[in-house]
Amino acid sequence: TQASKGHRMPMSWFLFNVELAADGDESFFYERKDLGDIVRMTVLLERAEDGEIEKMTVPGCGTWSFDYRSDGLVRDYDGPDCACVPLSSGGGGAPSPHPRPTKAPTEQPTKAPTEQPTLLPAPPRPTREPAPRPSLAAPTDVPTSTAPTASPVAACVGDDPSWTKRGGPETKNCAWVGLWAPRCDVRGNNNLLARNSCPCACAAAPPPVVTAAPTASPQAAPLCVGDDPDWTKRGSPSFKNCSWVSDWAPRCDVRGEDAVLAWDACPCACPAPPVAAARSISPDVCKSFSAATSTRPISDIYTSDGYTSGATRAAGALLAVVAVIFLAVNL
Numbered sequence: 001t002q003a004s005k006g007h008r009m010p011m012s013w014f015l016f017n018v019e020l021a022a023d024g025d026e027s028f029f030y031e032r033k034d035l036g037d038i039v040r041m042t043v044l045l046e047r048a049e050d051g052e053i054e055k056m057t058v059p060g061c062g063t064w065s066f067d068y069r070s071d072g073l074v075r076d077y078d079g080p081d082c083a084c085v086p087l088s089s090g091g092g093g094a095p096s097p098h099p100r101p102t103k104a105p106t107e108q109p110t111k112a113p114t115e116q117p118t119l120l121p122a123p124p125r126p127t128r129e130p131a132p133r134p135s136l137a138a139p140t141d142v143p144t145s146t147a148p149t150a151s152p153v154a155a156c157v158g159d160d161p162s163w164t165k166r167g168g169p170e171t172k173n174c175a176w177v178g179l180w181a182p183r184c185d186v187r188g189n190n191n192l193l194a195r196n197s198c199p200c201a202c203a204a205a206p207p208p209v210v211t212a213a214p215t216a217s218p219q220a221a222p223l224c225v226g227d228d229p230d231w232t233k234r235g236s237p238s239f240k241n242c243s244w245v246s247d248w249a250p251r252c253d254v255r256g257e258d259a260v261l262a263w264d265a266c267p268c269a270c271p272a273p274p275v276a277a278a279r280s281i282s283p284d285v286c287k288s289f290s291a292a293t294s295t296r297p298i299s300d301i302y303t304s305d306g307y308t309s310g311a312t313r314a315a316g317a318l319l320a321v322v323a324v325i326f327l328a329v330n331l
Helices: 008-020 180-183 201-203 249-253 284-294 310-330
Strands: 026-034 037-045 053-060 063-069 074-078
Touching: 008 201, 053 074, 180 201
Parallel strands: none
Antiparallel strands: 026 037, 037 053, 053 063, 063 074
């Protein structure tokens, strides 16, 4: 640099090379040693508002300042003796000490980002107190609770495990019957009453609650001694039993669910054979009807040619309907 004193072009070229190696406010000098090693030295730059280098600081030497002409070439410069030796850290390509001190190291090491994702987070630990939010534990592969039972309540010993209410679901079995005593009169899919297939359940079933208000259906009267307590009229509710038969004698020839006549199943309720005339039209009724419709006997109503008056045929049909309704209501 001393040789370029007073020579603007050489110094301008030197600063041009400094600018080429610059990185912002820093630039680098490279020196080749005798053994072939390259040593790099860092120099600091101070720039003017237009970006030109005003000052340059070289470690071990000092700071130079530069003055420029209007055409951008160096007019003059000022600085320490150019015979100084810049500081370096020796060979091996190691950089020289930085002229500006770096920040002091932190007390705790910082965490550098990992190159690959970390493993899954550890499972959460149980807390002593209930957490306000549900835990993040994954659901189990196998259900923790047992499967629901086939019936709500276990059946009694001695009950038919295959008995179910006729037309009902599987849950309406003997255990269902045992929840209420009136269910003992329900028939199952095997055509047997629940009281016969579920004796244990019916023995422990709670009776219906007796209320002061009249019941919706007639209550069965006490049975006579010797009558079948299980006999009921075919296709009818349970109160139509032997006690119901005893209220009217013609009911003694009614058949029950087991196809047995009430006369055979209810000997106490039917002390005498049923009246045979109850199931047919009384001759006295026919005589009264004949007297009202004709002066001739009933046997003479039909003429030799099979003709019957319209009034007689209508009255006969009406009488037959009345008789059928009378028998259906009372049997």
